[in-house]
Amino acid sequence: MEHLLDQFTAAVGAAGGSAPAADVEAAGMDVLRRWSEPHRGYHDVEHLTEVLGRLDELADHGVPVPVEAYLGAWFHDAVHEGRAGDDERESAELAAKELAALGVPDDVARRVAGLVLVTAGHRVPPGDEAAAALCDADLAVLAADAERYARYVAGVRREYPGLDDATFAAGRAAVLRDLLDRPALFSTAVGRERWEARARRNVALELAALDGPGTPVDNAGG
Numbered sequence: 001m002e003h004l005l006d007q008f009t010a011a012v013g014a015a016g017g018s019a020p021a022a023d024v025e026a027a028g029m030d031v032l033r034r035w036s037e038p039h040r041g042y043h044d045v046e047h048l049t050e051v052l053g054r055l056d057e058l059a060d061h062g063v064p065v066p067v068e069a070y071l072g073a074w075f076h077d078a079v080h081e082g083r084a085g086d087d088e089r090e091s092a093e094l095a096a097k098e099l100a101a102l103g104v105p106d107d108v109a110r111r112v113a114g115l116v117l118v119t120a121g122h123r124v125p126p127g128d129e130a131a132a133a134l135c136d137a138d139l140a141v142l143a144a145d146a147e148r149y150a151r152y153v154a155g156v157r158r159e160y161p162g163l164d165d166a167t168f169a170a171g172r173a174a175v176l177r178d179l180l181d182r183p184a185l186f187s188t189a190v191g192r193e194r195w196e197a198r199a200r201r202n203v204a205l206e207l208a209a210l211d212g213p214g215t216p217v218d219n220a221g222g
Helices: 002-014 021-035 045-060 067-075 086-101 106-118 129-143 146-158 165-181 189-211
Strands: none
Touching: 002 021, 002 045, 002 067, 021 045, 021 086, 045 067, 045 129, 045 189, 067 086, 067 106, 067 129, 086 106, 106 129, 129 146, 129 189, 146 189, 165 189
């Protein structure tokens, strides 16, 4: 994970962090420890790596991706206990606290915390380029190939071991219907061009599998 730690250190520096290098490294290791918790099925280091990579991809295609979006990626699921809304709120609080401790200016730390909160529903405020980039990168897994999408679906299912299949399927189907009802899943023009069509196909297939009789939840999608 050394390359990820280097990316965290670089992002904190670019955001104006003034703490000693050892403190920044220790903070990065703590965030990575959180992403590596054993109860995570999907919201893990692989997901973090993919989101950071998608931000790079968007930037390579001309989308404005400020450093706040990268730091938002690091913290957006830093707390993940399967509590919609509460996880994002606690992740945002953690971001503000940790970044302030690393000497990141208060306005930047608050901005990152705000971006983390946006990922709770992926409803991007008009004109918010950083939120658009972060949300698109976070949702890009919906446009993954069949193998990765199936692993994503199975990973999400593992994060709710206390729910029986029927209860999980009903909740998951509601999330998928909400996504399909949106005019667009992605907020940037590049995201829509590169990911929208495949994402809608994947989501529709998963929803059909959930609605179909006798379809195991773990095998939905792909």
